Amino acid sequence: MKKLAYEQLIQQLQPFLKSELSAVEKQQLDRMLMQWNDHPSDTESLKNWLQAMTRTPHANLPLPIFKAPLFPLGENVVAVLFSVQDSSRTEGTQQLEVLLRAYFACELLVLELSQNEWLLLLPAPTMYSDGKGMIAGLHSILESEWLGGVRMSVSETFFAAERLPDMVNRLRQTLHAGALFAPQVFVYFAGEYELELWVMQLSEEQRNRLPGFVEWLQMEADAEMVLTLQQFLAHGCSMSETAKALHIHRNTLVYRLDKFKQDSGFDVRTFEHAMHVKLLLIALKLRQHRQLAQPPNLQR
Amino acid sequence: MSGLRLNHIYKKYGENNIAVKDFHLDIEEKEFLVLVGPSGCGKSTTLRMIAGLEDISEGELWIGDRLVNDIPPKDRDIAMVFQSYALYPHMNVYENMAFGLKLRKFPKAEIDERVKEAARILDIEHLLDRKPKALSGGQRQRVALGRAIVRNAKVFLMDEPLSNLDAKLRVQMRAEISKLHKKLETTVIYVTHDQTEAMTMGDRIVVMKLGEVQQADTPDALYNNPINMFVAGFIGSPAMNFIEGSLSEKAGEVVFSAQNMELVIPAERAQVLKSKGYIGKQVSLGIRPEDIHDEPAFIEASPKSLVKVVVEVAENLGSEMYLYLEGIGDQTIIARVSGRSGIKENETIQLALDMNKIHMFDKETESSIFFNENYVSK
Ligand SMILES: Nc1ncnc2c1ncn2[C@@H]1O[C@H](COP(=O)(O)OP(=O)(O)OP(=O)(O)O)[C@@H](O)[C@H]1O
Ligand SMILES: [Mg+2]
Numbered sequence: 001m002k003k004l005a006y007e008q009l010i011q012q013l014q015p016f017l018k019s020e021l022s023a024v025e026k027q028q029l030d031r032m033l034m035q036w037n038d039h040p041s042d043t044e045s046l047k048n049w050l051q052a053m054t055r056t057p058h059a060n061l062p063l064p065i066f067k068a069p070l071f072p073l074g075e076n077v078v079a080v081l082f083s084v085q086d087s088s089r090t091e092g093t094q095q096l097e098v099l100l101r102a103y104f105a106c107e108l109l110v111l112e113l114s115q116n117e118w119l120l121l122l123p124a125p126t127m128y129s130d131g132k133g134m135i136a137g138l139h140s141i142l143e144s145e146w147l148g149g150v151r152m153s154v155s156e157t158f159f160a161a162e163r164l165p166d167m168v169n170r171l172r173q174t175l176h177a178g179a180l181f182a183p184q185v186f187v188y189f190a191g192e193y194e195l196e197l198w199v200m201q202l203s204e205e206q207r208n209r210l211p212g213f214v215e216w217l218q219m220e221a222d223a224e225m226v227l228t229l230q231q232f233l234a235h236g237c238s239m240s241e242t243a244k245a246l247h248i249h250r251n252t253l254v255y256r257l258d259k260f261k262q263d264s265g266f267d268v269r270t271f272e273h274a275m276h277v278k279l280l281l282i283a284l285k286l287r288q289h290r291q292l293a294q295p296p297n298l299q300r
Numbered sequence: 301m302s303g304l305r306l307n308h309i310y311k312k313y314g315e316n317n318i319a320v321k322d323f324h325l326d327i328e329e330k331e332f333l334v335l336v337g338p339s340g341c342g343k344s345t346t347l348r349m350i351a352g353l354e355d356i357s358e359g360e361l362w363i364g365d366r367l368v369n370d371i372p373p374k375d376r377d378i379a380m381v382f383q384s385y386a387l388y389p390h391m392n393v394y395e396n397m398a399f400g401l402k403l404r405k406f407p408k409a410e411i412d413e414r415v416k417e418a419a420r421i422l423d424i425e426h427l428l429d430r431k432p433k434a435l436s437g438g439q440r441q442r443v444a445l446g447r448a449i450v451r452n453a454k455v456f457l458m459d460e461p462l463s464n465l466d467a468k469l470r471v472q473m474r475a476e477i478s479k480l481h482k483k484l485e486t487t488v489i490y491v492t493h494d495q496t497e498a499m500t501m502g503d504r505i506v507v508m509k510l511g512e513v514q515q516a517d518t519p520d521a522l523y524n525n526p527i528n529m530f531v532a533g534f535i536g537s538p539a540m541n542f543i544e545g546s547l548s549e550k551a552g553e554v555v556f557s558a559q560n561m562e563l564v565i566p567a568e569r570a571q572v573l574k575s576k577g578y579i580g581k582q583v584s585l586g587i588r589p590e591d592i593h594d595e596p597a598f599i600e601a602s603p604k605s606l607v608k609v610v611v612e613v614a615e616n617l618g619s620e621m622y623l624y625l626e627g628i629g630d631q632t633i634i635a636r637v638s639g640r641s642g643i644k645e646n647e648t649i650q651l652a653l654d655m656n657k658i659h660m661f662d663k664e665t666e667s668s669i670f671f672n673e674n675y676v677s678k
Contacts (some may be wrong), residue, residue, distance in 0.1 A: 025661065063673065068467075075489055085355075086355075095403070098403070099403075102388055102390075102391070102399060103388050103390075104387070104390075105389075105390035122492070133385045134385070136383070136385045136386075137382075137385035137386045137387060138378075139391075140382035140383070140385065140386035141386050141388070143351075143353055143373075144373075144379075144386070144401055144447075145383070148352055148353045148354075148372065149348065149353040149354055183313070183344075184340075184344060223510060226508065227339075227340050227510070230340075231339055231340070245338060245339040245493070246338045246339060247337075247338040247493070247495075247534050248338070248533075249533070249539065249631075251631060251632075256642045288314070288316065288317075289314075298593075
């Protein structure tokens with residue numbers, strides 16, 4: 001902020017100064033201006049470094065040298081990645097920072113990683129009590145106060161200086177997996193999408209070797225059946241909970257699961273088959289997604 | 301003018317993934333509209349499109365006389381109410397309600413006025429200095445409402461705002477939100493998957509299934525004149541019983557037969573079945589638990605709609621009793637009778653169906669054969 005004001009001042013003065021200054025003085029002024037541009041702030045160097053490290057696979061760049069000790073680097077932190085669909089609807093990075101500071105009331109760092117992606121670093125202890133509720137609340141507040149739809153992924157605690165680029169990658173993947181497999185959920189906690197990430201990394205051929213995958217595709221389960229299976233798995237394979245969520249009679253659920261068993265050979269009421277079907281649902285979704293869009297960009 | 305018009309709205313996430321299909325409805329100014337349906341039916345997606353949090357794939361959204369498809373959320377004159385979590389943990393109640401306005405650079409005096417007014421309406425004036433941590437769930441929910449109220453928005457959007465609260469508090473907050481709606485005279489669009497919540501709160505209810513509106517009508521109309529089996533089964537608790545059987549004509553009367561039962565359809569309804577060509581066909585009969593009777597007088601007056609059943613379970617709730625009955629079709633039938641009826645488990649009893657309250661559904665399309673397009677709500 002300060003730097004910007006100073007730059008603007010000099011730029012405004014420039015035409016005037018230039019006419020008054022000697023050639024040597026002019027050179028000196030230009031060099032000074034250049035230096036300003038060459039020396040980004042510490043947060044900016046961190047941001048540039050993070051971008052470089054996370055954009056290229058296997059990048060290995062030394063951490064930049066900072067002018068002053070930079071808040072999160074020597075600490076245990078929690079990182080939150082924010083992603084918006086349409087950045088033209090947001091109120092900008094500055095406003096985001098205002099909201100985040102008001103919400104957490106502690107030291108924190110916000111980096112704008114790209115036009116629609118931001119990283120928040122928080123000291124780990126801020127999150128101890130009811131961390132999930134707190135993040136859910138933040139999500140609602142951002143959606144109502146700052147902009148349109150936001151998706152967020154949230155890391156576990158880690159030591160910033162050691163694992164920051166890794167963590168950013170992981171958060172991106174988690175967010176991607178979350179948006180794909182749990183689109184109605186908008187906040188994704190790293191560690192809760194391991195299975196999805198794993199399936200996403202399998203090649204098509206490997207996925208086809210999942211038991212029953214090809215037959216599954218040929219079956220063309222209808223939307224109602226897929227929803228039933230999803231809900232059954234989401235409710236811990238509880239018949240009564242699932243029937244309640246789908247608002248169907250228990251007998252109807254039994255009937256659908258029986259029909260599915262008949263068609264596919266999988267009895268999702270057994271744990272093993274339930275896990276298979278979960279994998280298949282993930283693989284199926286992934287295939288549909290790939291057919292519709294560019295493959296997700298997964299670096300690792 | 302702050303009614304809404306959803307003009308053939310779609311949300312598509314790809315060819316085969318249509319979350320909302322042809323949502324077409326006028327919402328009146330000051331109406332309390334509830335969107336209800338099972339998980340994944342598109343309620344939140346619809347609400348988020350109205351809020352501007354999701355793009356509309358197809359169709360038009362009008363708020364008042366403004367087409368708002370491309371208007372960002374903050375300029376839509378709407379306020380969202382979320383679950384009780386959505387408060388700034390380190391600010392007190394006053395600051396929590398004021399902050400949104402502060403961000404929008406409202407003058408201090410006006411902020412103060414609005415916050416105090418909202419606090420008065422919500423009866424939380426004595427809590428203004430408290431931090432969220434020191435509030436109960438219900439109080440927090442009220443503050444969350446307060447944050448929306450201070451906006452003076454014309455339309456309130458609420459997505460399952462009570463889902464974090466325990467059952468008792470939920471009932472209480474339902475009543476409070478309804479009261480609040482009357483006080484504020486705003487349009488409310490309220491999402492829930494709980495049909496009881498929908499029935500008690502809504503002026504009108506939209507029942508959705510797999511992205512499609514099934515029926516949009518008053519609670520009374522949904523209950524008494526459901527358009528199809530889905531709505532009939534979704535609205536009402538315990539749910540409507542469905543019995544599969546066939547229709548035939550015997551001695552000038554139309555008879556519904558299923559395993560272990562034969563019921564004579566009253567003349568007026570029989571006529572409808574005849575004229576629509578259902579004689580000799582398979583249908584599903586629907587009867588609500590409260591329309592199955594055990595009172596001797598009713599039974600005596602209904603010799604043509606008696607059933608003999610075995611009571612598997614009798615659940616006595618005091619004022620009323622739920623009977624889980626076997627012996628008709630292969631499904632358990634539920635009846636709701638008086639808590640004083642003295643019926644015991646494992647008894648074989650005789651009950652009578654109120655044939656003027658029965659519903660009849662096409663076996664293929666599941667649509668209601670008696671559906672009345674011109675039904676007038678009570
Ligand atoms: N961003 C998205 N991408 C793809 N599909 C989505 C997306 N958002 C929602 N869906 C799908 O749209 C359908 C409707 O979802 P929605 O969240 O509106 O349901 P809901 O009625 O609110 O359910 P619930 O009662 O569980 O909250 C679901 O099948 C969901 O998977
Ligand atoms: Mg929802």
